[in-house]
Amino acid sequence: MMAKLPRWHRVLFSPACERNKGPILAVLQDWLPAHAKVLEIGSGSGQHAIYFCQQIAGLTWQASERQESLMDLQAQLEVQSPTLPPAIALDVTDAGQWPSQSFDAVFSANTCHIMPAAAVPHLLAGASRVLRPSGLLLLYGPFHDGGVHTAASNAAFDQHLRSLDPAMGLRDAIELVQLAQNLDLECLADLSLPANNRMLVLGRQ
């Protein structure tokens, strides 16, 4: 039987994670080396961390969250996946919060359109600092291409986000790839995933 969460923690659950974790797992199985050490940015509910560690033997997954959400994430991980390393506080814009260790991959799902546009270059730069020479940055989510949406649902989602907060909104994959190239990270793959989402796989060739 699963242990109970302490009463003072919010129970976190993302239906989107439940839908996308299978397709994302298939990408990770294709691209991650054996015994990979992965840093996740914006782990949210922890569902991805928990599921991928259950499914990929030998995976080391370092979950992270912004300080204000860290305790809720950690409570979730302790109950559902006690062998995961404790989640760390990481706001991509705070260079001092990035870990000093290096990783085979940095993974982040559905964060680029939530953080302000100005924070995205910090995500890319931080990832490039912590990645091993052959490391990969895996960015999952909906993106547009130079303002052209790949689906009507993405255009509507973009509008919805901007109406909630003008700092949020879908990001331009072309711009992201250009920013990554300036950091010596090439676009190795741009994979179409269900519900008009994509996985950008960026790395040094």
Ligand SMILES: C[S@@+](CC[C@H](N)C(=O)[O-])C[C@H]1O[C@@H](n2cnc3c(N)ncnc32)[C@H](O)[C@@H]1O
């Ligand atoms: C929609 S949630 C996605 C959570 C989880 N990755 C998922 O797929 O369900 C957006 C996430 O972006 C994170 N985020 C927003 N701004 C951030 C920043 N500046 N640094 C790190 N994470 C950030 C939030 O804390 C939140 O976990």
